[in-house]
Amino acid sequence: MKLAKNILKCNRNLVLSQRSLATSQKTLAAQTITVREAITNAMDEEIGRDERVFLIGEEVAQYDGAYKMSKGLWKKYGDKRVVDTPITEMGFAGIAVGAAMVKVPIVFRGPNGAAMGVGAQHSQEYASWYSQCPGLKVVSPYSAEDCRGLLKAAIRDDDPVVFLENELVYGSQFPISEEALSPDFVLPIGKGKIEREGKNVTLVSHSKGVHLCLETAKELEQSGIDCEVINLRSLRPLDEDLIKNSVKKTHHLVTVELGWPQCSIGAEIISRICESDAFDYLDSAPLRVTGADVPLPYAKTLEQNSLPQVAN
Amino acid sequence: MRQIQVELESVIMNSYTKLLAILQPNTSRRILLQRRDAFHSNTVKSPINISGSSAVNTKQQSRFSSTDSSSKTLDYEAKNAYKLHLLEEGPKTNVSCNREEGLEFYKKMQVVRRMEASANNMYKSKLIRGFCHLYSGQEAVCVGMRAAMDKSDSLITAYRAHGWSYMMGVSVTGVLAELTGRKSGCAEGKGGSMHMYAPNFYGGNGIVGAQVPLGAGVAFAHKYRGEPNICVALYGDGAANQGQVFEAYNMAKLWALPCIFVCENNGYGMGTSAARASANPHFYTRCEYIPGIWVDGMDVLAVREATRFAKEWCVSGKGPMIMEMATYRYFGHSMSDPGTSYRTREEIQDVRKSRDPITSFREKVIQAGLASDEEFKTIDNEVKKIVEDAENHAQNDPELHVDEMYSHVYSNPPKNYMIRGCDSFTYKEATK
Numbered sequence: 198m199k200l201a202k203n204i205l206k207c208n209r210n211l212v213l214s215q216r217s218l219a220t221s222q223k224t225l226a227a228q229t230i231t232v233r234e235a236i237t238n239a240m241d242e243e244i245g246r247d248e249r250v251f252l253i254g255e256e257v258a259q260y261d262g263a264y265k266m267s268k269g270l271w272k273k274y275g276d277k278r279v280v281d282t283p284i285t286e287m288g289f290a291g292i293a294v295g296a297a298m299v300k301v302p303i304v305f306r307g308p309n310g311a312a313m314g315v316g317a318q319h320s321q322e323y324a325s326w327y328s329q330c331p332g333l334k335v336v337s338p339y340s341a342e343d344c345r346g347l348l349k350a351a352i353r354d355d356d357p358v359v360f361l362e363n364e365l366v367y368g369s370q371f372p373i374s375e376e377a378l379s380p381d382f383v384l385p386i387g388k389g390k391i392e393r394e395g396k397n398v399t400l401v402s403h404s405k406g407v408h409l410c411l412e413t414a415k416e417l418e419q420s421g422i423d424c425e426v427i428n429l430r431s432l433r434p435l436d437e438d439l440i441k442n443s444v445k446k447t448h449h450l451v452t453v454e455l456g457w458p459q460c461s462i463g464a465e466i467i468s469r470i471c472e473s474d475a476f477d478y479l480d481s482a483p484l485r486v487t488g489a490d491v492p493l494p495y496a497k498t499l500e501q502n503s504l505p506q507v508a509n
Numbered sequence: 510m511r512q513i514q515v516e517l518e519s520v521i522m523n524s525y526t527k528l529l530a531i532l533q534p535n536t537s538r539r540i541l542l543q544r545r546d547a548f549h550s551n552t553v554k555s556p557i558n559i560s561g562s563s564a565v566n567t568k569q570q571s572r573f574s575s576t577d578s579s580s581k582t583l584d585y586e587a588k589n590a591y592k593l594h595l596l597e598e599g600p601k602t603n604v605s606c607n608r609e610e611g612l613e614f615y616k617k618m619q620v621v622r623r624m625e626a627s628a629n630n631m632y633k634s635k636l637i638r639g640f641c642h643l644y645s646g647q648e649a650v651c652v653g654m655r656a657a658m659d660k661s662d663s664l665i666t667a668y669r670a671h672g673w674s675y676m677m678g679v680s681v682t683g684v685l686a687e688l689t690g691r692k693s694g695c696a697e698g699k700g701g702s703m704h705m706y707a708p709n710f711y712g713g714n715g716i717v718g719a720q721v722p723l724g725a726g727v728a729f730a731h732k733y734r735g736e737p738n739i740c741v742a743l744y745g746d747g748a749a750n751q752g753q754v755f756e757a758y759n760m761a762k763l764w765a766l767p768c769i770f771v772c773e774n775n776g777y778g779m780g781t782s783a784a785r786a787s788a789n790p791h792f793y794t795r796c797e798y799i800p801g802i803w804v805d806g807m808d809v810l811a812v813r814e815a816t817r818f819a820k821e822w823c824v825s826g827k828g829p830m831i832m833e834m835a836t837y838r839y840f841g842h843s844m845s846d847p848g849t850s851y852r853t854r855e856e857i858q859d860v861r862k863s864r865d866p867i868t869s870f871r872e873k874v875i876q877a878g879l880a881s882d883e884e885f886k887t888i889d890n891e892v893k894k895i896v897e898d899a900e901n902h903a904q905n906d907p908e909l910h911v912d913e914m915y916s917h918v919y920s921n922p923p924k925n926y927m928i929r930g931c932d933s934f935t936y937k938e939a940t941k
Contacts, residue, residue: 283759288757295729295730299726331918331928434923
């Protein structure tokens with residue numbers, strides 16, 4: 198039955214379905230895709246699935262996306278479903294919101310946070326800004342699987358969703374399971390994931406910060422410190438319970454992010470933990486690792502030192 | 510004589526417009542534009558200059574026809590009711606209505622007028638709080654436009670929205686009780702004056718100019734779905750200089766969106782007259798690639814005719830159109846503004862006496878023999894009762910229960926999602 202449904206979708210799925218006939222899901226060799234592919238394919242599938250869905254933005258059609266995230270979509274779906282706009286953000290964001298009021302599902306997606314040497318005006322991290330607003334849902338995926346599942350969930354959600362990507366991971370390869378490649382694979386908005394289980398300290402992060410935490414965990418392992426790394430996936434709603442349960446286990450908490458310290462995501466997490474019963478389980482004060490409280494400089498060493506590193 | 514002069518002016522204006530359409534942007538075009546504007550300002554007075562204005566004075570121009578008593582109509586030439594930009598032809602100047610329509614338009618305008626008067630009183634008695642922007646004086650715009658729209662057409666406006674809320678289907682109770690924050694209000698009291706909604710009516714928007722791109726977006730959705738509907742996006746003379754309005758014009762024209770951009774020019778953006786705020790106060794000409802129509806916004810039949818023309822234009826796939834409704838507001842910008850520090854009381858009284866949309870329409874209907882003074886008095890009493898009844902509800906109905914604060918945050922709240930109250934001990938489940 199599943200095979201029959203998949204054959205009706207795009208070619209990619211056909212290939213995968215044949216494979217799943219031959220072997221069971223668990224013993225398959227891990228396939229990898231890049232974050233870019235995950236996002237492009239998720240959009241492709243959702244545009245194909247629901248007539249109401251269209252992609253609108255600067256350079257999304259004939260340029261294949263300012264960061265090539267919508268490659269091939271315009272050729273496949275044409276002008277009606279993939280719409281190039283003039284460089285008038287206020288105008289077309291307003292148009293998108295107007296269409297959303299008439300029950301067109303809306304997702305605001307794009308790169309967030311620092312890239313490499315793009316200077317302060319192009320490096321701002323908006324996680325805190327958006328996650329402050331009641332009525333919005335805000336997600337900040339890390340892996341390709343996160344991107345795929347959360348983007349599909351965001352598009353299918355009736356509420357407005359802000360989908361924060363990170364330019365630097367667009368090209369990164371991630372392993373992805375068969376299940377994650379199925380066309381109806383959605384991840385629940387509001388739930389995080391434990392990327393690495395551990396016993397001694399909880400590291401909580403989102404987006405690229407998760408990578409940093411995993412690298413840190415590897416290094417600390419050698420000193421005998423076992424880190425539990427949590428990938429938040431969603432910033433609003435925040436998966437408070439996941440963090441609380443982890444803290445109850447490890448008794449230590451460090452939040453990690455690339456944004457500025459004042460009113461950071463970490464500040465929110467720590468406040469919530471302190472207000473909850475998990476506070477009693479802490480053996481030391483919770484700490485934050487964030488970007489430096491400065492507009493991001495351009496010069497290479499300055500930039501590197503303005504953003505968190507494993508050493509922090 | 511006056512008629513000949515007006516016709517001559519309009520021929521000259523049209524010639525300028527045609528020449529401009531041919532010329533490339535260069536010195537000649539610039540000089541021609543200046544000449545045209547000089548001619549325009551010399552011959553056609555600004556709509557808000559009411560002394561000796563060339564704005565509609567239909568008493569002189571109109572002819573009332575009454576055929577035999579069973580099929581009487583109000584029929585006249587609204588010759589000065591339109592000015593055109595980038596259009597060869599405009600709406601019909603011969604406007605008419607039958608008795609039924611005449612009485613209906615009168616009644617609706619009167620409801621809006623009385624409803625706003627009631628809001629004024631309730632605000633002064635502190636039953637209404639915060640913002641309250643009254644529509645009195647502008648009734649012919651909302652009644653006339655709505656009469657030319659289909660039920661499934663959409664509309665979005667700014668904050669002077671009570672009249673529009675009523676015309677788009679909210680009952681008088683729904684409006685007044687919303688103003689007093691009761692649960693019988695159309696947004697259950699959660700919105701207040703600037704946030705009223707109804708099917709196909711997208712408010713009610715507080716941020717100046719922001720509703721214009723939204724309106725273009727609603728039009729986008731109509732077109733995307735192949736629906737034969739328009740979206741009317743209204744804004745004021747104050748908002749007409751906002752950058753986002755021009756961004757919306759650009760995309761609406763590029764994509765031929767079925768959107769009518771309507772500038773309700775009541776002469777003042779808060780306390781700043783149109784002439785002091787706009788380098789070009791001829792708002793219907795503000796876009797060099799979208800056709801525009803200036804309409805006498807005090808003449809309900811002219812408004813209806815012009816809207817019919819604009820709607821047909823949009824629906825036939827020709828793209829957007831701009832309309833400028835020359836109208837007037839009697840009250841100040843909002844309840845905190847007496848409205849007399851930037852204009853004279855004489856000006857306000859003058860408009861009431863010579864150009865009021867309701868009394869002037871009534872006179873025309875009576876003169877055409879469609880209805881009598883007594884019938885109008887009966888309607889006035891009916892309207893009084895409707896508004897009093899609504900006032901009753903607005904003053905006595907309860908507010909929403911405090912727990913309802915946590916509803917309508919998400920249309921699709923995650924399961925068991927709890928919303929935080931004002932302290933860490935208060936969490937309530939989110940409801941739809």
